[in-house]
Each structure stands twice: as structure tokens, then as C-alpha cells.
Amino acid sequence: MKKYAIGVDLGGTKILAGLVNTETGEVLTSVKKKTQNNDDKPIIEKIIETIEKTILEAQISPGDISSIGIGAAGQVDREKGILMCAPNLNCYRLDIKQILENQFKLPVFLGNDVEVATIGEITFGNGIGYKNLVCIFVGTGVGSGIVCNGKVYRGSSGTAGEIGHIIVSSGGRLCGCGENGCLEAYASRTAIEKRITGAIKKGHNSVITDLVSENGSIKSKHIKKALELNDEIVYNSITEAAEYLSSGLASVINFYNPELIILGGGLIEAVDFFYDITIKKAHAKSLALASAGTKITRTGLKDFSGLVGSALLEKYYATARV
Numbered sequence: 001m002k003k004y005a006i007g008v009d010l011g012g013t014k015i016l017a018g019l020v021n022t023e024t025g026e027v028l029t030s031v032k033k034k035t036q037n038n039d040d041k042p043i044i045e046k047i048i049e050t051i052e053k054t055i056l057e058a059q060i061s062p063g064d065i066s067s068i069g070i071g072a073a074g075q076v077d078r079e080k081g082i083l084m085c086a087p088n089l090n091c092y093r094l095d096i097k098q099i100l101e102n103q104f105k106l107p108v109f110l111g112n113d114v115e116v117a118t119i120g121e122i123t124f125g126n127g128i129g130y131k132n133l134v135c136i137f138v139g140t141g142v143g144s145g146i147v148c149n150g151k152v153y154r155g156s157s158g159t160a161g162e163i164g165h166i167i168v169s170s171g172g173r174l175c176g177c178g179e180n181g182c183l184e185a186y187a188s189r190t191a192i193e194k195r196i197t198g199a200i201k202k203g204h205n206s207v208i209t210d211l212v213s214e215n216g217s218i219k220s221k222h223i224k225k226a227l228e229l230n231d232e233i234v235y236n237s238i239t240e241a242a243e244y245l246s247s248g249l250a251s252v253i254n255f256y257n258p259e260l261i262i263l264g265g266g267l268i269e270a271v272d273f274f275y276d277i278t279i280k281k282a283h284a285k286s287l288a289l290a291s292a293g294t295k296i297t298r299t300g301l302k303d304f305s306g307l308v309g310s311a312l313l314e315k316y317y318a319t320a321r322v
């Protein structure tokens with residue numbers, strides 16, 4: 001097998017593509033594009049442009065590339081390579097495999113974004129050497145990949161790992177799934193942003209108003225800065241999110257007793273306070289014996305977990321199909 005593959009991390013807000021050495025995990029070049037611009041360009045065209053730019057920038061002949069792997073934020077049909085349902089991308093039944101194979105004359109493999117990020121972490125990230133672990137990513141939602149005996153566990157109908165919909169507050173806040181009190185209604189980046197903007201709208205003062213431009217989104221760097229400036233609204237929002245996230249983690253520790261939990265996502269990477277109190281509380285809330293056997297760490301590949309993992313899909317599907 002040729003050693004280079006293209007990986008594409010297709011998230012709710014951005015497409016991140018790159019050329020990856022699948023023997024070492026090294027990312028040789030990467031290209032980022034926003035998924036939501038003010039244009040009507042279909043998402044598939046944006047994906048094609050991002051891959052074309054990656055090949056161009058990497059200065060590599062398509063003949064030296066083994067495959068293209070995509071990790072998409074949504075439900076996927078892995079066999080047929082169809083993105084079945086991706087509400088954040090407004091994408092339904094998109095035949096990604098067929099379209100990209102026709103375009104690039106290379107084999108194309110499709111996986112779910114959290115699943116591929118988990119494959120990235122167990123192959124070249126902080127999951128190396130562990131057989132039973134859970135990778136939890138905090139982003140637009142909260143998702144996780146479960147690794148059991150070295151393989152990604154998908155569940156009986158392929159949905160295992162939906163940690164964002166563990167109910168942490170019975171009858172609580174409404175979640176996007178229609179249920180009340182789910183973890184991601186409290187601990188996702190979306191939930192944190194909602195709580196901050198809601199408090200500002202109610203008339204509470206926050207430095208976020210000065211840090212973020214009008215109609216701009218609250219980024220991890222803004223939250224980090226606001227905490228440094230002792231902003232009460234941001235402090236309370238992050239503390240609340242950590243409280244619920246740690247409850248979710250404690251449930252995972254008690255239920256699965258994994259050797260390792262890897263935490264990822266922009267906020268976790270950028271905001272030490274969020275990460276530190278989450279892991280401290282998760283250990284405190286879980287059963288002593290279970291907690292003693294479970295280490296918690298951040299991702300090893302940072303922003304590239306999904307990109308590297310998707311480039312590995314061809315290899316992974318060939319050797320570890322479960």
C-alpha cells in the first residue's frame with residue numbers, strides 16, 4: 001500500500017483536509033475551509049476544492065496517494081459511503097464516495113467524525129498502548145468513541161458512544177434530540193455559548209461583549225481571555241459545564257471502567273481551567289476503585305485527531321473491521 005493518504009475532517013463549521021503519512025501519522029500539509037460562508041455553494045463542491053488544494057500544496061502526484069478518507073459529523077453508511085444525515089451541514093443522503101471516486105479516481109472511505117478521531121488517537125495519539133478506552137469530544141455537541149479490546153465498538157445498530165445524550169438532569173434543559181436533561185444541553189460548546197449570550201441579553205456585564213465583534217461567534221480564545229480577566233459570567237458558565245461534563249465522565253468511569261479517557265475539542269484544548277476542574281470532579285464523583293484504574297488525558301493529535309484518523313480509514317477498515 002502507498003504510504004500517503006488524504007484525510008478530510010468534515011465538521012459542522014469547517015472542512016480540514018490534509019496529506020498524511022499513514023505509516024507515521026505525520027501531517028505533511030493541511031488546508032482549512034469554512035463550511036458556512038455566505039455563498040450557496042454545495043458542500044460537496046467545497047470538499048472537492050479543499051482536497052484539490054491539499055494535493056496542489058503537498059506537491060504530490062495523485063498516483064502516489066493511496067486513498068481519500070472522510071470523517072463526517074453525522075450518521076454514515078460505511079458500506080456504501082453515503083452521508084445519511086448531517087443536520088449541521090444540511091446534508092442528507094449525500095453519495096460522497098461515488099462523487100469523490102469519480103472526481104479523483106482514488107478509493108474513498110467514509111466514517112463518522114468522532115469514530116475517525118478515535119482511530120487517530122489509538123493509532124498515533126495518546127491512546128497508543130491502551131486496549132479499553134473512551135475518547136470524548138466536546139464541540140457543537142458532545143460525542144465519544146468507545147474502544148473495546150483495541151477496536152472501535154459501534155453497538156448493535158452503529159450508534160454506540162452517544163455520550164451527549166446521557167441524561168444528567170432528569171426533566172432538565174431541552175436537548176436537540178427532543179429529550180430533556182441530556183449532557184450536551186449543558187456541556188457542549190453550543191450550550192456554553194447560549195448560557196453566556198443569554199446572561200448578556202438579560203443585562204449582565206461581561207467582557208465577552210468587548211472581546212467578540214458584533215454577530216461574531218465566541219471562540220475558545222475569547223473564553224480563555226475572559227477567564228484571565230475574572231469575568232463572572234464566563235466563569236459561572238464554564239464551571240457549570242464542567243460540573244455536568246464531570247458527571248458524564250463519572251458515569252463512564254463507573255459503567256465501563258476504561259483504562260483511559262481522552263478528552264478533546266477546542267475548548268478542552270484551549271482552556272486549562274475547564275479541563276482541570278472537569279477531571280478533578282470526575283475522579284471525585286466516581287467510585288474510588290473504578291476511578292483509581294482510569295487515567296484521564298487530553299488528545300495527543302489535538303486538532304488533527306480527525307484528519308489523521310480519516311486518512312487511516314482504508315487501513316482500519318481492511319484490518320480491524322468490527
Ligand SMILES: [Zn+2]
Nearest residue numbers: 165175177182
Ligand atoms: Zn439529547
